[in-house]
Amino acid sequence: MKILVCIKQVPDMESHFRPNGSATWFDESDLAFRMNEYDEYAVEEAVRLKEQLGGEPEITVLSIGPDRVIEAIKKALAIGCDRAVHILEPEVASREPWQIASIIAAYARDKQFDLLFTGMQSQDRGSAQVGVLVAELLGIPSTTTLVGFAWADGVVTATRELEGGVKSKVRLKTPALVTCQLGLNSPRYPTLPNIMKARKKEITMLQAGELSSEKPLTGSAAFRHPEKRGSGVVLEGSVDELVEKVLVILKDKTAVLR
Amino acid sequence: MDATREIYWNVGHGVVAVMYLLTIAAVTGAAFGFKERLEIWRQGKSLDRFDRRGDRVQRMLATVFGQTRVSRVKDGGLFHSLFFWGFLTLLAGTMLIMVQADLLMPLFKVNILQGNFYRYFSLVLDVAGLVAIVMLGGLFVRRFFIKPKGLETVTDDYRIHALLFTILITGFLIEGSRMAVTELKQNPALALWSPVGYVFAQALSSLGDGALSGLHKGLWWFHLLLGLGFISVIPRTKLRHILTTSGNSFLAPFEPKGTIGTINLEDESIEQFGASKITDLTWKDLFDSDACTSCKRCQDRCPAYSTDKPLSPMKVIKTIGSVAETSPKKGLLEAVTADALWSCTTCGACQDICPANIEHVNKILEMRRNLTLMEGEFPGDEVRTATNNIEVNGNPFGMAYASRGDWAKGLPVSIMQENSDVDILYFAGCYASFDRRNRDVAANFLRICAAAGVKVGILGKEEKCCGEPVRKLGNEYLYQMVAAENIETIKGYKVKRIVTTCPHCFNTLSRDYRDLKFDVPVEHYSTFINRLIVEKRLKLKPEPFEFTYHDSCYLGRYKDIFEEPRAVLKSAGGKLTEMSRSGYDSFCCSAGGGRIFAEEKLGSRINVKRVTMASETGMPILASNCPFCLTMFEDGIKTGGFEGKLKVRDLAEIVAERIVQ
Numbered sequence: 001m002k003i004l005v006c007i008k009q010v011p012d013m014e015s016h017f018r019p020n021g022s023a024t025w026f027d028e029s030d031l032a033f034r035m036n037e038y039d040e041y042a043v044e045e046a047v048r049l050k051e052q053l054g055g056e057p058e059i060t061v062l063s064i065g066p067d068r069v070i071e072a073i074k075k076a077l078a079i080g081c082d083r084a085v086h087i088l089e090p091e092v093a094s095r096e097p098w099q100i101a102s103i104i105a106a107y108a109r110d111k112q113f114d115l116l117f118t119g120m121q122s123q124d125r126g127s128a129q130v131g132v133l134v135a136e137l138l139g140i141p142s143t144t145t146l147v148g149f150a151w152a153d154g155v156v157t158a159t160r161e162l163e164g165g166v167k168s169k170v171r172l173k174t175p176a177l178v179t180c181q182l183g184l185n186s187p188r189y190p191t192l193p194n195i196m197k198a199r200k201k202e203i204t205m206l207q208a209g210e211l212s213s214e215k216p217l218t219g220s221a222a223f224r225h226p227e228k229r230g231s232g233v234v235l236e237g238s239v240d241e242l243v244e245k246v247l248v249i250l251k252d253k254t255a256v257l258r
Numbered sequence: 259m260d261a262t263r264e265i266y267w268n269v270g271h272g273v274v275a276v277m278y279l280l281t282i283a284a285v286t287g288a289a290f291g292f293k294e295r296l297e298i299w300r301q302g303k304s305l306d307r308f309d310r311r312g313d314r315v316q317r318m319l320a321t322v323f324g325q326t327r328v329s330r331v332k333d334g335g336l337f338h339s340l341f342f343w344g345f346l347t348l349l350a351g352t353m354l355i356m357v358q359a360d361l362l363m364p365l366f367k368v369n370i371l372q373g374n375f376y377r378y379f380s381l382v383l384d385v386a387g388l389v390a391i392v393m394l395g396g397l398f399v400r401r402f403f404i405k406p407k408g409l410e411t412v413t414d415d416y417r418i419h420a421l422l423f424t425i426l427i428t429g430f431l432i433e434g435s436r437m438a439v440t441e442l443k444q445n446p447a448l449a450l451w452s453p454v455g456y457v458f459a460q461a462l463s464s465l466g467d468g469a470l471s472g473l474h475k476g477l478w479w480f481h482l483l484l485g486l487g488f489i490s491v492i493p494r495t496k497l498r499h500i501l502t503t504s505g506n507s508f509l510a511p512f513e514p515k516g517t518i519g520t521i522n523l524e525d526e527s528i529e530q531f532g533a534s535k536i537t538d539l540t541w542k543d544l545f546d547s548d549a550c551t552s553c554k555r556c557q558d559r560c561p562a563y564s565t566d567k568p569l570s571p572m573k574v575i576k577t578i579g580s581v582a583e584t585s586p587k588k589g590l591l592e593a594v595t596a597d598a599l600w601s602c603t604t605c606g607a608c609q610d611i612c613p614a615n616i617e618h619v620n621k622i623l624e625m626r627r628n629l630t631l632m633e634g635e636f637p638g639d640e641v642r643t644a645t646n647n648i649e650v651n652g653n654p655f656g657m658a659y660a661s662r663g664d665w666a667k668g669l670p671v672s673i674m675q676e677n678s679d680v681d682i683l684y685f686a687g688c689y690a691s692f693d694r695r696n697r698d699v700a701a702n703f704l705r706i707c708a709a710a711g712v713k714v715g716i717l718g719k720e721e722k723c724c725g726e727p728v729r730k731l732g733n734e735y736l737y738q739m740v741a742a743e744n745i746e747t748i749k750g751y752k753v754k755r756i757v758t759t760c761p762h763c764f765n766t767l768s769r770d771y772r773d774l775k776f777d778v779p780v781e782h783y784s785t786f787i788n789r790l791i792v793e794k795r796l797k798l799k800p801e802p803f804e805f806t807y808h809d810s811c812y813l814g815r816y817k818d819i820f821e822e823p824r825a826v827l828k829s830a831g832g833k834l835t836e837m838s839r840s841g842y843d844s845f846c847c848s849a850g851g852g853r854i855f856a857e858e859k860l861g862s863r864i865n866v867k868r869v870t871m872a873s874e875t876g877m878p879i880l881a882s883n884c885p886f887c888l889t890m891f892e893d894g895i896k897t898g899g900f901e902g903k904l905k906v907r908d909l910a911e912i913v914a915e916r917i918v919q
Contacts, residue, residue: 012650015658030660030719034650189634189642192523192531192735 001057004113005046005081006104006134007039009065009072010124019223025093026124026223035072038119041180044187045149046117047080052151058082060113064103064208065092077198078190084201089208097125098217101133106211108138115156116177120145131179142177143170147184261448262372265359267436268474274360277482284486291493292501295548298582302541307509314508321507321615328613331555333406335613337396344390345422348429351383352485377451384433384454391426394419408554414495421488428481434458435474439467502549503614509542510615516606516765516816518623520773521734532627532732536586539578543621547579549614556608556618561846561868562601566861569601571608571618578621591625599625600637601860604730604851605811610842626732637731637856644855645728649736652722652743653688654855663718665690665697670708673718678751680715682707682786683778685767687760688723689885695892696759696885702914703759703783709917710796720747726762729770731852738774741766745776756780759910761812761884762850782813784823784883784909791829797918800831805907806877807834808868808891809844810884823883823909830916835875845871847894849886865894873904880906 011017011031020027035043043061050057061081063069066089073084087103089095095103108116116135121128128144135142147167148159156172161181172178190198235245251257266273308314321327323346325339355371362368371379398419401411433452437459441449449456462470492498511517521531533539556571557563563570577593591599599622608618629635636642647656663673665686672680684707690700707714722740729737744767748756756778758764768780790796807827813819820841824834839845848864858864869891872880882888891906 012656012658014651014656016660030658032651032659186639189630189636189645191634192631193529195735196523196526 001053001114002112003046003049003057003059004108004111004116005039005042005059005061005076006116006118006130007043007061007063007072007076008036008119008122009033009063009069010036010122013123017225019225023223024220028093033068033071035075036119036122036124038121038123038180038182039072040119040187041182041184042117042119043076043079043081044185045146045180046115047188048185049115049149049151050080057114060085060111062087062104062107064089064095064100066090070203073203074195074198075190077201077203078195079188080194082201084203085206086203087206087208087211095208096216096218096220097127097129097133099212099214101130101137102212102214103208104130104134105137107206108134112175114154114174115151116140116175118177118179120179120181128179131177135177138175138177140175140177141172142179143172144179145181146178147181149178149180149184260372261374261376261445261451262369263376263436263441265355265363265371267440268471269478280482280486281489284489287490288492291490292498295493295498295502298586299541299544299548301536301582301586302539302544303537305540305542307511307542310512313512317510318504318508322504327507327615330611330613334397334400334553337393337400341390341393341397344386344388344393347386348383348390348426351379351386354379377448380448380451380455381453384452387426387429388454391423391430394422394426398423406554408557410552410554412496418495418497421484421491425481425484425488428477428484430454430458431462432474432477432481434462435465435470435477438463438465439470439474496551498548499551499614502545503551506546506549506615509545511617514769515818516769516812518620518729518770520738520770521627523735523738530628531631531734532629533590533621533624534628534632535588535590536578536582538590538628539621539624542617543578543624544582546614546616546621547575547582550575550579550616551614552576553613555611555613556616559607559611559843559845561603561605561607561848561864562861565864565867567597567601568595568860569598571602571622574598574622575616575618591628594625596629596635596637597860599629600856602851603811603846603848603853603864605846606815607811607843607846610815623730623732626730627734628732630732631735637852638859640857641731641852641855645731645733645736648723648725648728648740652740653692654723654727655688655692657692659722660719662691662721663716665692665700666704666716666718669701669704671704671714671716674715674751675718675720678715678753680713681754682712682714683748683751683753683756684714684716685724685756685758685763685780686716686721687758687763687885689889690759691721693885693889696888696908699759699885699888699908699910702908702910705914706787706790706796706910706917709919710790712790712795715751717744717747724760724763724766726766726770727852727854729766729852730850731855737770741771741774745771745774748776748778753778757783757786759783759885759908761810761817762886765812765816782817782819782883784813784826785819787909787913788822788826791826796913798830798913798916799918800829801916802831802833803879803912804833804835804877805879805881805912806837806872806875807840807881808837808847808872808883808887809840810882810887811844811846811850813883814844815842823881826909826913827881830912832881832912835877837871837875839871847882847884847887847890849890854886854889863894863897865890866898869894869898869900869904869906873900878903878905879912880904881909881912882906883909 012034015031017026046059050059059081060083061073061076062085063073064087073086077084118131132142143158143160145161146158147161150157154174156176158170158178160168160170162168235242325342329335329339358371433455437449437455442459492500530538554572560571574594581590581593602622604619606619644654647654651659686700689696704714722743725737725740756767761782764780764782845868847868880891888906888908895901895904
């Protein structure tokens with residue numbers, strides 16, 4: 001069995017985001033990067049399947065982006081992926097989901113992967129399109145937002161999370177693609193021997209341009225902080241002071257006391 | 259009449275050959291017993307504890323003959339020390355008689371056991387025997403009647419008490435029966451030099467000479483066999499501590515306290531990290547189990563044990579011993595249990611008090627290393643999150659790394675990237691950088707420095723967690739990653755001195771980083787501020803206040819710094835009332851050993867227990883010197899219901915209020 005896991009490296013969500021110079025995306029300076037949370041579930045689930053099958057499947061992890069994404073790739077290798085493909089794209093943020101999916105599909109087309117795992121969406125762009133687009137481009141079935149996954153005899157049984165807490169069960173024949181959601185598993189912490197083994201695993205470097213020259217179908221026009229709207233006020237002090245303050249507010253800002 | 263006595267009186271010189279043959283047999287038996295123990299110890303990994311032999315011997319002699327460690331705790335310890343000295347004196351006296359009778363007399367025709375020397379010899383030995391009996395009695399009452407909490411009595415204890423008591427009593431009975439026939443009649447003045455023997459002789463004298471000499475001969479053989487029996491059972495019973503505990507005062511480490519082995523992460527041949535089985539530990543770790551006397555002093559002081567958590571440092575040591583003896587190939591971690599390992603705050607109270615120089619903490623850390631590095635385990639999901647946060651943002655809170663220096667805006671400090679012309683680098687640490695309460699402490703420290711004319715720099719967003727909590731949780735890999743980055747950053751500036759407000763950063767930078775080729779002098783702010791005051795660079799206007807003071811584990815026990823912080827607080831006008839547990843006996847706040855990240859789910863709360871101790875002094879202020887302690891005490895005051903009665907204040911806050919500008 002051959003498995004492909006697609007991961008993205010994203011900024012930590014606690015970072016301070018500022019629009020970049022052209023105000024089309026965020027400025028990458030002073031940001032801490034990590035593996036997209038949903039992709040961690042994808043990696044973990046692929047490795048669990050490999051373990052279930054006694055280590056037979058070969059897992060390839062793929063990531064598109066500048067040099068920094070090597071860190072996310074190394075983590076996936078340390079968790080248990082066997083080999084990696086780094087598709088170099090210094091301006092990854094300028095590539096929209098259709099282009100990213102085209103690059104991945106171009107890479108995967110002739111590789112006969114039985115199963116493809118991706119995150120449900122990325123934490124930064126959040127389009128939730130890449131996984132399903134890759135499946136469409138490869139002409140294979142896919143299902144999204146997995147909170148449960150089982151594989152037996154070439155059939156995937158997936159539990160999907162729908163709106164309002166409703167869950168559905170889906171069966172797909174491989175080859176297939178699934179996108180992973182919070183709740184599917186809790187990713188392991190890589191052990192040191194595996195971190196050390198990961199240093200020796202093969203990482204293939206490819207250029208994004210060599211795989212696909214698809215033009216963007218969408219574009220980001222502007223990127224800015226949301227405008228500040230009215231905010232709540234927290235009053236502090238003794239009861240007497242609080243009464244005073246509330247009175248002032250009622251007098252100044254409302255018509256109740258007039 | 260001359261003051262001496264006939265050795266081998268009544269039993270005759272004919273016994274000498276048999277006696278020595280039996281002695282050789284007993285010593286050989288003991289040697290074989292120790293050889294069996296040696297096989298057990300040898301299962302461990304190699305470790306050099308035979309360097310600096312002169313220093314080691316010196317330390318051993320002082321510890322053993324001075325009974326320095328065992329007598330630190332008066333309960334039990336005093337009895338033990340006096341018993342030891344008594345028994346040792348008897349052993350020395352017996353050896354002297356042996357030398358006199360079988361060496362000096364036959365070869366040189368010399369008798370040193372005569373005259374005044376003999377008189378004092380008799381007196382000293384009698385007194386020693388009496389002291390030994392009384393102390394043994396005291397230990398007997400303590401163990402079997404008072405039964406201190408946690409003291410475990412095993413079959414060995416009954417046997418050893420009986421054996422020692424019989425040896426001592428038969429010794430006096432032999433002396434008494436001999437004296438009743440000889441000295442009492444022939445030289446009553448000399449008999450008084452053996453006061454205990456004299457009493458026994460008086461009591462026995464009515465039996466008549468014939469019966470007495472028969473009794474004497476029988477007891478002499480009985481006493482000899484018991485004495486030799488004692489020697490032969492040493493390696494097979496608790497008595498082995500005579501050699502192993504003494505040996506441990508030779509084998510104890512010379513490295514600075516708190517030294518942890520730094521794993522070479524470049525060495526790709528290492529396949530096992532930490533300890534999951536006996537053979538992953540060192541031979542010294544296994545030897546330690548044999549050196550343990552189950553005195554339970556460690557257990558008495560363990561903050562985890564005393565708050566009903568599943569950890570007893572003594573039981574960890576004992577478990578290692580029993581696994582090494584019975585099933586060395588498997589099950590070490592299962593026997594010790596992960597819950598026990600994660601409960602440790604690495605406060606070091608166990609190790610500090612141990613009369614046997616056992617190294618508890620590093621064994622726990624080695625087993626934690628296995629859990630973390632080999633199994634990817636954590637004591638809880640909150641710890642996993644904190645660890646991930648350190649990986650990504652360099653702090654356990656998950657705050658953006660770029661905001662690390664934000665606390666210092668508007669304060670008298672420069673960011674090293676912008677201006678590195680400073681007197682000291684303040685390594686603020688995660689808590690001073692991000693935690694609201696501890697930011698105040700940091701700001702006050704900067705005000706103190708400014709008042710003393712000290713130019714301070716911080717690394718700001720270039721600083722990362724020092725790595726201490728994750729290292730103590732067993733994550734050597736992450737520790738070395740953040741340490742390497744900090745070291746590289748600091749080396750990029752010409753830093754003369756680093757000051758920290760966190761004892762954990764202080765320990766790590768000043769000791770652990772030394773293994774990673776970092777040698778900038780590092781100091782804790784308590785000693786630094788004390789020097790500013792002593793050198794009159796910082797002027798304070800003392801305002802009277804009453805307080806009690808908490809010695810943080812990593813400043814006190816680990817770094818022996820007790821006086822300076824007290825001196826600083828006193829020069830600020832403070833009147834100190836000590837807690838019952840202070841100095842080396844201080845009680846942990848609960849946050850060491852990476853526990854600062856972990857929820858305390860087992861047993862009761864350590865911080866509440868410590869805050870309770872502080873409130874028992876009746877003082878309104880609890881002064882601390884550590885961000886972890888401050889955090890835990892703020893919490894303990896709230897959850898323990900001490901609000902309004904007790905306030906915790908950091909040393910820097912108290913000092914900063916009294917600055918003369």
